[in-house]
Amino acid sequence: MSSVITTEDVHLYYGETEALHGINLNFEKNEITALIGPSGCGKSTYLRCLNRMNDLIPNTTVTGSLKLNGQDIYSPNTDVVNLRKRVGMLFQQPNPFPLSVYENVVYGLRLEGVKDKQRLDERVETTLKQAAIWDEVKDSLHKSALAFSGGQQQRICVARVLAVEPDIILMDEPTSALDPISSAKIEDTLAAIRSDYTIIIVTHNMQQASRISDKTAFLLNGNLIEFDNTEKMFMRPDRQETSDYLNGKFG
């Protein structure tokens, strides 16, 4: 297995406050890794380090080594726009642009300067199919994306992320604002695209982590408590804290 992202001794400070106390985690190609832990444990903060989303928050300092395919994510030479193209992101609230479904999906490609209509059309169809939303939107591609339900919007956002063919997709609680049916559709989508992408997903839903992920990392108070194959984590974790959290005894 080859690690796509390697991180070592990652510390993050909001001003004086240390939110991450030295996280070591590697992510393998074509695997789904779930980050779990109670609110405030640092899982979203850590996730946002991976494509430098924390740069947008003033007064944050990140130390340690974070590498994408061996290249330093925090090097001054790193082009952040390019980084975020390779490390796409999906958020808790669906956030389609106030544009048509079609324009949402091709947004990144247009930024890259792709003008070939046929290629754009192809990408739209392929990615909407991958995101398991094609049948629901194929007759209304030029309708505003905002006109669709939350679950549909989220899948349109998945297609938008897939359109630029990232290596990695970060997901920050992508289904917590959705109903169970829409969540299940997103999960099926993840299952369908897992062989082509590396996915890191923050989730509060332990069942979701156990159902869809290959590996699970459990964070608590800014520390990585345990990281292992999901099957092992859920059936015989090494740490008592992990077992207690998974059983809902705290958090």
Add this chain to the structure above:
Amino acid sequence: MRELFSDELKKLHGRFMEMGINISEQIYQATSAFTQYDKKLAQQVIDDDQRTNSEEIFLEKEALKLIALQQPVASDFREIISILKASSDLERIGDHAVNIARETLNTSDQKNDVKIEKQIGKMAGDIRKMLEQVMDAYVNRDERQARKGAEKDLKIDQQYIDIRKAVTNAIESQETTAERGSSYLMIDRLLERIGDHIVNLCEWVVYNQSGKIVELNAGKISPELLQN
């Protein structure tokens, strides 16, 4: 929707059915080997039991994994639990088939009693039919068929009593040797136990369909139904 889980559950179901078919075959082979003094076939039944044991372990592991990782509820949950419980009954039936085979290996050619062996052959055949019926009920999710299957155990229990009496008489009148006679008693008992495990399987079909834990063993509920 949750396609992966549905696939896994189907796979589990398929493996369980396969195990049931193999076990039915083992009961047949074990009793044939006994009545025909076929030590080679008996040895084969014993060797095949390894497969049954590893199949049970496989089903247990898969069922536990599905419970831990997929947290099934309602009918999916009952299906997994019923397979988990029923597979251990199948495994025990396999053990009894092995014990029948062992008895075949241990006896040397003694004076046999054709009439008793015919009765044993019939009992084994009835048990197989009962097992096949419950496996059908399992596939068809047919609670009624499972309950009807369980009722047949009363006949098996009666055959057990009848054979025991016939063996005692045959030993007393020296129509058979005490050694062969004790083998008959042993096998009679093992077949009767297999019948009880099949009743358990019926109970798991009922649980799977209705969520009710029931006792279907008529011989246990009302022993007065049996004529001693």
